[in-house]
Amino acid sequence: MEQNKQLNLLSFSTTNRKVQWIEENNSLQEYLSILDPLKPIAIDIEGDSLHHYPEKLCVISLCQEGFLAVVDCLKGDLSSLWKMLSGCEWICHGMDYDLKMLRRAGCPQPQKIFDTHIAAKLCGFDSVGYADLVSLFFQVKLSKEHQKADWSRRPLPLSLVHYTAKDVLYLEKLKDILSKLLKSLGRSEWMEQSCERIRRKIEKSLSKPPYKDPERIEGFQKLDPFGQSILLEIQRWRQELALSKGIPPFKIIRTEDLIQISSISSQGESVLKIPAVKQLEKSIRYSLLQAIEKGKQNGPHKEPLVSKPFYFMDKESSKRFEELKNKRNKIASSLGLDPGLIASKALLSEMAMDPKTIRQRLIENDKLCPWQAELLGL
Incomplete structure (x- = not known):
């Protein structure tokens, strides 16, 4: 793709905006030089979790006062970008995934975050998706056609650059609108507390493995102790296999299938009748059976890995x-x-x-x- 390609992009007014595709460090420095580190910046990221494992941070979309850029995260040194982002307030929609990915990629904590998703909830809106809010306030219908795109593709198609840039194009205006609504409702402090709470939770989660604890999988608590022990082992088996193949765990076998396998195995029945098991390659199927057997040999699961979310009440x-x-x-x-x-x-x-x-x-x-x-x- 041509370096620093300028792309026409439909904006929320009659004014056309352009987005800069940044692949090289010189281009990044040029873009950063026009930004004010003391002002908020709209930010959104795209990863490749649907296509590769472990997932990678692929692109970062940025917008400050109409200056749009999409940064290629698979090339070059991003340390100067991290330095700038660490000193300003971020505007995002649904901070959980974005902040977690950015922190794991080396970006420091921001000074503050304004999450338009949380703000919309606190304002009492029923539909709080980014596309819903853009449609409501700007009468623009955003396409969802690239939600499952592989963002690690290079060169990245121009259609994807257009698409991801629009994810930050309206965030500054949304912040202005929602901030005024929150202030009028007397809920600005609620907003600050809510964003800070989630930011702290995400920071604590960084020390944990980037995959789901088996006990947090829906259906785990319904398994008998032997089934739980089997699930722990085949979850580990799937995790290791996904890492070796570089593909998401769900592309090997779905989580709901793991639950079914664990339940049937704990009753001493054969799992070979399960369609998802039948479809596995012979060598993978054999390694799954070995993992099941190991889970059985481990005996019944006794101690919880995490605290249970519900309580037996008197x-x-x-x-x-x-x-x-x-x-x-x-x-x-x-x-x-x-x-x-x-x-x-x-x-x-x-x-x-x-x-x-x-x-x-x-x-x-x-x-x-x-x-x-x-x-x-x-």
């Missing part, structure tokens, strides 16, 4: 749970918010089980913000 706790749930629902209705935004059922269960020390513990563990605790009277 009569008094059940009563407190219902009272908290009714209180939460009433507050949510009066504020025009989704009840789950104030507190999930799992959190309500924890509150009901431990009403005396729960506020401090939930806030310290980044499960709850002070504004949520205050609404619930904790």
Whole structure:
């Protein structure tokens, strides 16, 4: 692709905007020189999690006061970009994935984050997707045709550069609109607390493996102890195989199939009748059977890897749970918010089980913000 190619891009007004495709360090320095590190910058990233494993950070889309760029992350030195990004506020939509990928790629923590997804929720909007908000406020319909694209392709097609640039094009305007709405509703502090809580949670998660703990897989708790032990082993088998082949784990075998395999194996039945197992290559199928056998030999699973999200409640706790749930629902209705935004059922269960020390513990563990605790009277 031609270096520094300028691409026409439809904007949210009658003014045309251009986006710069940056592959070389000189081009990156030139772009960074026109940015103000003291002003917020819209940011979005694309990885290749649907195509490769472990996933890579492939491109970063940036926009500040209309200056658009898409940076190739598979080439060159990004240290100067990291330095600039560490000193300013980020505007993003759904910070979880983007921040986690950027931190793992070497980017320091930003000074502050404004997540338009969180802001829209706190404003009480029902549809809070980026495309939904762009359609609502700018009457622009964004295409979703490239959601499953392989962003590690090089040269990157111009259509993909156009596509990803639009993911940041409207973020600055969205921040302005949503900030004013939050201020008028008296929820600006809620916004700051919510973004900070998620940012801290993401930072803590960086020390954990970048794949899902088996106990957090839906269906794990329904398995008997032998089935759980088998799942732990075949999850490890799939992880190692995915790494060796460089493909996402789900392309080897789906998680729901692992649950079925674990359940059937724990009952002493053959897994060869399962369609997903039949479709595996002979050598892979054989290694799966070995992993199942190893899981059986490990004996029943005893100690939990992570704390369970739900609790068995006695009569008094059940009563407190219902009272908290009714209180939460009433507050949510009066504020025009989704009840789950104030507190999930799992959190309500924890509150009901431990009403005396729960506020401090939930806030310290980044499960709850002070504004949520205050609404619930904790």
